[in-house]
Amino acid sequence: MRSEPVVEPVVEPAVEPVVEPVVPEPGSPPAPPPLAVRDLRIAFGGGVDRVEAVRGVSFDVAAGEVLALVGESGAGKSLTARALLGMAPRGAHVDGAVLLSGSPVTAAHRGRRIALVPQDSLSALSPVHPVGEQLAAAVRSVRKVSRREARARSLAALDRVGVPAARARAHAHEFSGGMRQRAVIAMALVNEPAVVVADEPTTALDPDVQDQVLAVLAAQREATGAALVLVTHDLAVVRQHADRIAVMYAGRIVEHGPARPVLDRPRAPYTAGLLASLPDPAAARKTRLPALPGHPPAVTDIPPGCAFAPRCPHTTDRCHVEVPALRALDDGRTLACHLEHPA
Numbered sequence: 001m002r003s004e005p006v007v008e009p010v011v012e013p014a015v016e017p018v019v020e021p022v023v024p025e026p027g028s029p030p031a032p033p034p035l036a037v038r039d040l041r042i043a044f045g046g047g048v049d050r051v052e053a054v055r056g057v058s059f060d061v062a063a064g065e066v067l068a069l070v071g072e073s074g075a076g077k078s079l080t081a082r083a084l085l086g087m088a089p090r091g092a093h094v095d096g097a098v099l100l101s102g103s104p105v106t107a108a109h110r111g112r113r114i115a116l117v118p119q120d121s122l123s124a125l126s127p128v129h130p131v132g133e134q135l136a137a138a139v140r141s142v143r144k145v146s147r148r149e150a151r152a153r154s155l156a157a158l159d160r161v162g163v164p165a166a167r168a169r170a171h172a173h174e175f176s177g178g179m180r181q182r183a184v185i186a187m188a189l190v191n192e193p194a195v196v197v198a199d200e201p202t203t204a205l206d207p208d209v210q211d212q213v214l215a216v217l218a219a220q221r222e223a224t225g226a227a228l229v230l231v232t233h234d235l236a237v238v239r240q241h242a243d244r245i246a247v248m249y250a251g252r253i254v255e256h257g258p259a260r261p262v263l264d265r266p267r268a269p270y271t272a273g274l275l276a277s278l279p280d281p282a283a284a285r286k287t288r289l290p291a292l293p294g295h296p297p298a299v300t301d302i303p304p305g306c307a308f309a310p311r312c313p314h315t316t317d318r319c320h321v322e323v324p325a326l327r328a329l330d331d332g333r334t335l336a337c338h339l340e341h342p343a
């Protein structure tokens, strides 16, 4: 008979020094947001073979806020998400700025000030080290603490996401998919980053586990006050978890605003079509539009003018020649569409 692994006593983490909140001087400029993205561009290849997959994306995310990035496959969501962490793929040319509280992101910020919850939890965890050890190593990579304290912090982080201390000695492959994704969330949040990027964090999980894992992510984010960028295909998830939504098409944001109004009353024809085609029955009923016909363009074949024009039911001649700039509407959203009263 196999005995249970011996669990060493948990040492309470040392009490952090109390940091008084900084009260800005009256009239001083507001503090920069935890995350600001300015004119982000990601291209591949060179010369005549150069293609731009992300074409001028800008947004801010405030502390405690959840921004959902949505759009069809190939829209540039994952590239954008990875670039936030300075993790663009090899060979990518990245332009523009990703600012964490006003400072350009660097590799040194990863896991400290900004962290990733990826889709594939197996690749996020080492197969050779026990999960608890990996969390403890992540703690010690950031804080000068003893092994004992790092272990205590890692057990506390696992406990917060519902992974019992007894499982900390197990390896990633010994966990169920849902449990592993909880551990990945604990890993991302153990150093209390100001920004968390979750790229389709539950897509690989069974539907009944997805809700539990999303609830864990939401609770952890709320507890730490982190800003969250959530890449998802699931509009029900957006409705439940996001404060704002940025809809991407062919590497650009076409509509961006408070989640509920955008979901309930999309203004970009692309958003309306997308809502009708994605799994959110409530939204699909409201838009009364057919699901999107055709496919998004390949990065090598983005049409001139509005990239959505070939699939749009409302085009005018202008749409085929002139790229629509993002303009602010009076309800707090921005929209890139030439139509006067779109959707």
Ligand SMILES: Nc1ncnc2c1ncn2[C@@H]1O[C@H](COP(=O)(O)OP(=O)(O)OP(=O)(O)O)[C@@H](O)[C@H]1O
Residues within 6 Å of the ligand: 044, 053, 071, 072, 073, 074, 075, 076, 077, 078, 079, 080, 089, 090, 298, 299
């Ligand atoms: N390493 C690469 N080299 C060349 N093109 C790439 C590379 N990575 C991504 N792309 C292209 O960039 C575009 C955007 O990719 P991205 O993965 O960001 O899309 P996405 O919106 O996340 O899609 P999905 O929802 O399927 O993950 C795609 O057309 C893809 O072919």
